[in-house]
Amino acid sequence: MRQKTKEARDFISYMTDKDREIIGFLLYHNQKTFQADSDGGYAASLIARGIIRVACKPGQVFDPSWMPFEIPDYAWTVLEQNRSSFPYKPPSNGETEKHPWAIHWKV
16 A cells, blocks of 8 residues: 555656646545546546546446546545645636536537
8 A cells, every 4th residue: 555655646746737637626625536437537547547446346337427436545645635736726606617527528
């Protein structure tokens, strides 16, 4: 677990603006889990690095367009300790908040 924690901490400086936006959103909302398309959308690089992982149990049935994902405890701790690296600006009154990992279907 120490190695995974170190890898998560070391990766922070290499995150893209989109990676930081996703993590900032999740930290702001104190949200360790979310649902997205099975490819993870814009969170794909975070999934590849183990910062985010699929949250399905063996044999669990799920909708591929609404797959559960989670931030593992070791990564959540590291991200919380580095919260200042993940700024988040909530939408103004009247604006709809969008999930930063979701890729619009027109893209």
